[in-house]
Amino acid sequence: MITRREMTRVRRVCVAAWGGAAVSWELATPGPLVPSLATCAAFLLLATGCALHIRRGLLAELRRSQEIAGAAQRALLRPLPGRVDGVTLAAAQLSASRGAAVGGDLYEAVPTAHGIRVVIGDVRGHGLPALGAAAAVLGAFREAAYDEPSLGGVLLRMERALGRHVRDRARAEHPAVCAGEPESPAAEEFVTVLLLQIAPDDTLTALNCGHPWPYVIRPAPEPCAVRSGGSAPDPASRSSPRSPAGLAWLAGETLPPLGVVPLPPDPRPQACGELRPGETLFLHTDGAEDARDAAGRFFPLRSVLAEAPLTPARLVAGVHAALLRHTGGRLADDVALLVLRNDRH
Known part of the structure; x- marks a missing residue:
């Protein structure tokens, strides 16, 4: 171009x-x-x-x-709806390649019969060269999320799609050597992936392949502002965005990234508690926490989240702006941000 x-x-x-x-x-x-x-x-x-x-x-x-x-970029990483089955969503993508809207990071959220299924991932490398693997993994998730009854089946489909992409790329790069099926593809690529499922009863299950675990942001109790004479609480106090009361990690066991070693034949998702009404999940790729300023200091993601409002769109915009200020607009790696807040009740 x-x-x-x-x-x-x-x-x-x-x-x-x-x-x-x-x-x-x-x-x-x-x-x-x-x-x-x-x-x-x-x-x-x-x-x-x-x-x-x-x-x-x-x-x-x-x-x-x-x-x-x-x-092409919008087809690969299409905009997410603002609300899915009572869960409010917001997302943003920052590419390390100048002029590109997407890179090697990926995310998606789809409503299924089993609940809302969410994926966020990070392809080895960054920018435009990582688009092929991101497209293969994301395409497999969009198909398997509706068909597979368990998250383990979705993850296995994504692994097979990544394997086909790597083999095809190896044959394209070395057609004389890899006329048949290459045993050790030269195009070594792996993808860190986090799969989440928010069931209709708000329970969370997850499968993590080498990806950072998300933050759980709990809101502070809303003050009951009662006027003299026993009138109702002030509506303005309810509509203003509140700061979080606490941050926690949604932690658990972690598998190796896709493409490093084969997955177990039947990956078992792990239960991760509940996403209660009003609570927020903040998902991100490692480019957010690994971003550095000119002095080599890491981006203080946890501190930024502790001071940010709970509105998903404002939370994403605030972290986005803070990242650009911290790095001076010069990102060394792609960054993807995905926020989900339970507004069902």
């Missing part, structure tokens, strides 16, 4: 070439000064017209390329 920098460079080269040709012509052609200046001006006007024509064509091509890239 042609960038604006490349387009500007082409335009400058064209103008410089025409200007050089005009000056060389005038120096090599004897004659009066005034006609020579007129000829030189004509050359420069022609060069300007050609440069403007080239610029319009390159701008049109740039717009078409951006539209195609945007459509």
